[in-house]
Amino acid sequence: xxxxxxxxxxxxxxxxxxxxxxxxxxxxxxxxxxxxxxxxxxxxxxxxxxxxxxxxxxxxxxxxxxxxxxxxxxxxxxxxxxxxxxxxxxxxxxxxxxxxxxxxxxxxxxxxxxxxxxxxxxxxxxxxxxxxxxxxxxxxxxxxxxxxxxxxxxxxxxxxxxxxxxxxxxxxxxxxxxxxxxxxxxxxxxxxxxxxxxxxxxxxxxxxxxxxxxxxxxxxxxxxxxxxxxxxxxxxxxxxxxxxxxxxxxxxxxxxxxxxxxxxxxxxxxxxxxxxxxxx
Amino acid sequence: xxxxxxxxxxxxxxxxxxxxxxxxxxxxxxxxxxxxxxxxxxxxxxxxxxxxxxxxxxxxxxxxxxxxxxxxxxxxxxxxxxxxxxxxxxxxxxxxxxxxxxxxxxxxxxxxxxxxxxxxxxxxxxxxxxxxxxxxxxxxxxxxxxxxxxxxxxxxxxxxxxxxxxxxxxxxxxxxxxxxxxx
Numbered sequence: 001x002x003x004x005x006x007x008x009x010x011x012x013x014x015x016x017x018x019x020x021x022x023x024x025x026x027x028x029x030x031x032x033x034x035x036x037x038x039x040x041x042x043x044x045x046x047x048x049x050x051x052x053x054x055x056x057x058x059x060x061x062x063x064x065x066x067x068x069x070x071x072x073x074x075x076x077x078x079x080x081x082x083x084x085x086x087x088x089x090x091x092x093x094x095x096x097x098x099x100x101x102x103x104x105x106x107x108x109x110x111x112x113x114x115x116x117x118x119x120x121x122x123x124x125x126x127x128x129x130x131x132x133x134x135x136x137x138x139x140x141x142x143x144x145x146x147x148x149x150x151x152x153x154x155x156x157x158x159x160x161x162x163x164x165x166x167x168x169x170x171x172x173x174x175x176x177x178x179x180x181x182x183x184x185x186x187x188x189x190x191x192x193x194x195x196x197x198x199x200x201x202x203x204x205x206x207x208x209x210x211x212x213x214x215x216x217x218x219x220x221x222x223x224x225x226x227x228x229x230x231x232x233x234x235x236x237x238x239x240x241x242x243x244x245x246x247x248x249x250x251x252x253x254x255x256x257x258x259x260x261x262x263x264x265x266x267x268x269x270x271x272x273x274x275x276x277x278x279x280x
Numbered sequence: 281x282x283x284x285x286x287x288x289x290x291x292x293x294x295x296x297x298x299x300x301x302x303x304x305x306x307x308x309x310x311x312x313x314x315x316x317x318x319x320x321x322x323x324x325x326x327x328x329x330x331x332x333x334x335x336x337x338x339x340x341x342x343x344x345x346x347x348x349x350x351x352x353x354x355x356x357x358x359x360x361x362x363x364x365x366x367x368x369x370x371x372x373x374x375x376x377x378x379x380x381x382x383x384x385x386x387x388x389x390x391x392x393x394x395x396x397x398x399x400x401x402x403x404x405x406x407x408x409x410x411x412x413x414x415x416x417x418x419x420x421x422x423x424x425x426x427x428x429x430x431x432x433x434x435x436x437x438x439x440x441x442x443x444x445x446x447x448x449x450x451x452x453x454x455x456x457x458x459x460x461x462x463x
Contacts, residue, residue: 054410067355107345181383183405235461242456
């Protein structure tokens with residue numbers, strides 16, 4: 001058994017909120033570099049070069065990559081041999097977000113109630129997803145999610161008869177409807193199967209997979225490649241102002257489902273596809 | 281075509297802009313997003329004055345991240361404009377000459393742009409660190425309690441935007457996509 005004081009969780013999450021909002025992962029940087037080289041539209045190429053410069057400025061001057069520093073989505077994969085001491089785990093996570101967003105000069109974008117909309121002024125609460133896994137490690141993923149792209153995300157409860165063509169249509173529909181609103185080039189996270197909430201969570205999780213990796217399931221891998229190609233034929237392009245780079249990756253996760261259903265969730269992320277990962 | 285223009289925006293200047301023009305703005309603009317628009321609309325509904333003289337001005341749909349000590353502003357890129365579609369036509373009818381945001385506008389906004397000879401610009405979404413460099417000063421002038429959503433007066437220098445919807449109703453989002461669509 002391993003003992004972890006929850007203050008370590010707070011400190012880690014604080015640092016990760018700041019890191020994720022100023023530095024993209026290496027796979028995202030490479031994908032943007034490649035896009036800037038291959039984009040055919042002159043204006044699209046210019047926009048991609050601006051995004052590269054933006055990232056450079058963000059890291060050098062510690063200005064967030066995007067002013068929408070997101071609602072903090074946190075995945076906690078907790079080994080079942082881990083014992084937490086020193087306080088309440090949930091509160092420790094929220095405290096990490098609170099400190100990260102206030103001490104890191106990140107924008108406070110969370111309102112206390114969806115209707116009355118009073119800003120909580122410290123970007124809490126985060127949305128936390130816990131998972132109990134074997135072992136004695138804790139893996140934390142902090143994924144601040146901007147709402148320009150979140151607002152364009154969709155859940156489709158398809159019929160089994162719709163099959164793989166129905167799934168393709170659903171994903172392409174979501175991406176085309178998102179268009180310029182979602183700050184393309186996008187990363188498209190997809191969940192197929194499970195239940196209503198399971199597919200949405202898989203779509204969110206899929207966004208945290210490196211954009212240079214494909215599913216290990218052969219047909220899903222092929223589906224990811226085919227959809228990326230189709231999306232990039234849409235013409236939407238960088239900033240939605242025309243071009244050959246509309247998405248950088250399509251990441252799909254699947255799960256068993258019910259005999260009566262074929263749920264599909266499409267969680268769209270902009271080019272600022274942020275996440276920081278740490279294992280304790 | 282690259283253009284350098286000053287803001288507030290004269291009607292003649294707005295009329296001369298065309299969808300697809302790359303424009304550098306220099307002068308004064310104002311920020312307002314969801315909550316500030318709601319309050320401005322409520323003020324208008326009550327017959328009250330707006331906290332800024334809307335005539336010939338340009339509103340930037342933007343809520344910045346906090347400035348670090350010694351800095352003018354934090355990250356400062358555009359937010360999705362369609363959330364302001366509900367409020368934009370009445371502001372355009374009051375003389376608002378330009379809007380800076382990202383993403384599609386509805387038909388009511390496009391009609392109001394044409395009716396008033398105004399213009400809708402896009403700034404590059406997700407380039408908030410880069411765009412902050414073109415902002416020379418920032419001052420909250422109304423609704424301070426809204427935090428990032430307060431109305432700010434910004435002095436900008438060569439702030440880069442692209443004309444998406446011009447005063448004739450031409451829409452770059454529709455035409456540019458067709459140029460590169462290979463479906």
